Amino acid sequence: MEMNVSNNEEQVVAKKKGGLNPAVIIPILFVVGVAIFLFVLGSPSNFHEDARTAGHLSVATASLDAKELHPESFMGIIYMGGPIVPILITFMITVIVFSFERFFVLKKASGSGDLDSFVVNVRNLLNQNKVDEALEECDRQEGSVGNVVKEGLTTYKALANDTSLNKEQKMVALNKAIEEATTLEMPMLEKNMMILSTLGTVSTLIALLGTVIGMIKAFFALGSGGGTPDAAALSIGISEALINTALGIGTSAIAIILYNFFTSKIDGLTYKIDEIAMSIQQSFAEFH
Structure with missing residues (x-):
């Protein structure tokens, strides 16, 4: 029994180690986000000719007055969003990367072939007490659902030949095996x-920070200049606020939509596991 528990713990650890490691991936994505901000959005080709004379903007912008930058493209406009933009870009890339990771993981978990047909086939075979044929279906299906069902059916066969336990004890053991699997x-x-869920909330808060910074700059420009507002600085502050708001809301919306999508997929897989688990228990109660 102790050996069994130890093996189960090792399998849980192995499962948790699968997939992308956020501690490694997120810092890399942050570097990519900063690079996109500096060298793609900050490219001289995105700005008016007057600003290009200062050299490559992504390197020299720090020495330029923001009023000297006149974006000629949408990417240049995003660049004017200020220092919060690379953080929001990192959030967007992170959502995209981990969404692809979840998509492929859940696709693999569904196994090969049609999952609904697999559930129906296994249930039909169990109704006829054809456990070996049901195990063959699991081998063909693979995936998380197939793995759980296979573990349940393997325990089913072992308990069917076990004479040391009564029927109630066998049912408890079978249920426990399925739950562990x-x-x-x-x-x-x-x-x-959790990353998608967190970014769905945090993106909006970080965007709000950028919005507040932009509005502070706008009101500062409005109050400076000896009674004559600096129109250029005012417009830059307002545009910075709106750019951050747009990026944050967009990232948050995508993260929330994808989180709910993947959650529904996981719930669907869990439901199918529970459906077959009930069939296994009913079959065992009927035939043994």
């Missing part, structure tokens, strides 16, 4: 989902 699979399905 499900527990082993769930960490891999839910890993990194």
